[in-house]
Amino acid sequence: MTLRNPKDVLDYLSRSFLAVAGITPLVYILACILLTFLFVRTKRRHLRLPPGPRPLPFVGNIRQLPATYQEVTYTEWGKQYGDIVYARFFNTPVVVLNRVHIARALLDKRGAKYSGRPRFTYVGDIVKWKHLVMLPYDAQWRRQRRWFQTALLARNTLNSYEALQSKEVHTLLQDLVREPKEALSHVKRYAAALMLGVGYGYSPSSVDDEYIRNSEEAIHLTLDGGGPGAFVVDFFPALKYLPACLPGMEFKRRGLRARKLVRDMEHIPLERVQREMAAGTARACFGTVLLEEAMSGGKGVLSEDEEQEIASALGILYLAGTDTTTSLVSAFILLMVLHPDVLHKAQAEVDNVIGNAGLPALSDQAALPYLDAVLKEVYRWTAPAPVGGPHQLTEEDEFAGFDMPKGSTVLANIWAMSRDEEHYPDPETFAPERFLGVTEEVAQTRDPHMFVFGFGRRICPGRVLADSSIFLAAANLVAVFDIRPARTLDGKEIIPVPAFTSGTVRSPKPYLCDISPRSRKKVDLVLGTTAPW
Template identity: 45%
Template structure:
């Protein structure tokens, strides 16, 4: 009787805790060790390549443990789309980001768990970047900043990456805060770059331990081993300044009646009318700050990769230019309506996104409930890691994936092309997909088209006059930028230079 009673108690306890035995097995994965799980098998940087190597042995859906946290690594487009897109209700949560969100102060939508607060922020941002009328209203801004970018490339070509960063920052600053950026020395650009820098410096692998062992956040600052916390708190001051300063600029302008229409002013006006400003200020700051922080870094990484690819592949550059000359001519700049008539340029941009996807490992998702896939169990509360780099370097989908070859997309039939379009994955998945995708995509396209049409990009020469081909190497951090490289940028012709100068004179100065 005693044994029976104990048996009933144990079974009841397991059922109540949700620990009933599953008839399904977990996906295959590397052997684990106690406590560490598989963490000891990961390098300090470049996890995407290690996950891809695991994929060759275990398949495109892998089970691992990061300390005691169950993790599902997804290495293929097909699996990512089935799980994260089609079953997004189960896969739209986030793990707890203690370092970035709670200690450093990046309390923004990308880090929210799925719920009412996330939906509110998503609605705000979707209104600014998914509404067709809003997107059309940004076109004059995109054109203006593109031509300013061309002017910078022609006048001071050695600073080309600075001009690219200014291009991306200027558009978002005007949309988010109504602030017109007049030079790369703009104080708000410097503040954002400083915030990005301290975030990267504070978010090393050792600091991330607090995400797996939350009690570490309570270490006193003076305690040995609390260096990550001291760095995080120092970064928090810079991040808070980034969120506060442009917000206060807009708020002050509204009080004076001189505020320009923008995302922040619109939310402030709505909040004031509803009498909720005091409780909404933190939310509005975070939503506007996310626009700036998320959009500028990724877009500049894409354009930097485009420049590197064009330097390395002059034949591709000339082929794209011939297409533009045939369709657009040389009497005007390429414009949005030309896009459908420039299929090769489209393939070039797709190949840029595939060759060096801007975010190799997307922010991890988290399963809300237990799921089943291909006869495997996907545990509840598991971290789900989409390996976008592996998806865009899948040798079965893209032959010779390390080669930059836009023609690969022209060789695909329509159905295959639709399934292998890198935009399906580089902007994220399901309900977590980037709401600014259309704006970012059109901004990149216009910049690339106008660069090809108006400037020559060549390799620099060494002392003996031999061309220097820059290596295809990229930063192993969250956003993948090309490592510093040099190139020779010149106006294509005096006519092209005059067209840019005339626009600047008539519309900017």
């Protein structure tokens, strides 16, 4: 047997160590750290690495990184050490990119080198959730990427979703008229319904839908706590071989619970589509397209691997689309509560363009420049995916005089980019006017669409659908409702303090607000038997 690198050695030794009775996870971790340290210490002395925080022996910089809101720490490191920061988490080299132009130079222009994905043992091997976002840069990834580009970027396909988007935003407005206090739940149902409609041709009646509840629990067990890379097994993969009953193995017990929920999340709605296709009642959707393609050429039965790949692709469509859309629409409502002057300007613009006889449609977007600026500022200020998806450098590289080690995890710190004072003076202030009255070149440079959806070959394929769905929701909310602070029983306003969750997606924490129709005519438009478009 020939062992050529530290990972091979650690994996081999782990299998041997685990055969020894009584070994504990702590002892194993310490042994791995020592071996890893000895392997890499000499090699890295000769590299011209970017500056970064001084690592501690064995563990590197992991102790200097908080468990939550890591994007803030990365931003502080950037201010101290520069636009490119090097750190080490145990044996994993990490390169943090804090400026848009650097991320584009590396992740966009050198995509062949920077399109890998780190291996996340917890999600991939314990939960066994292998989908487009987590796949390495290989043939399977390219095949799934082609699926998503056809389903989410082709203009004729996007046009086919407009009826679904109009239907679901109309339902959102009706829900808000009838139950305004449940605004955030209605927003989540809207986002979920769009993704379920696109993926499976299915529309949930409420956020209490069984599929949505099951999916939320699966996502919680899989991603809460910082997302992929948040578990020690991601740094020491051989820990996955240890029995779940041992002390310190909560991550494995959690992962095994998540595995069943993820499988149900992926397969239950797909099986529904398959039954409807067999009965001739299925609605055209992403799922029917993939199933028909897989069974083309006279093939009547899917292999287990084909079915699993399709199930995983549809599952990640739901996860990625629902969380981002929910985050941004919820943040939009919060910001309208906090900035009534912005809301009033947006309402005046919508009223002038649309009038009182109808409601905004996707075709009205170009005629609403102020609302467009508001939404750009929502994207920037919220930064819903604060660190994006981690890339992996698949071969050694050199940039700006620095060596970039092969195998490095490369993080585009979208949070830092959204707070870049060179482009966004006073970045914590919500100011849509920063996008108005500027040259085309400045507008292009400042546009948060250039970074909030990621970079390079790993950029979010659903960005166009998400953007149009968020515009449609925001424009109709502005047209129909006044959005104000909630009040106490004695009439005092309750001004919400913005607070956001930490993790893969940054979403507003629950807050109170008062949403009420602007007029009786608006209510009649919303509650009419047909959508007023």
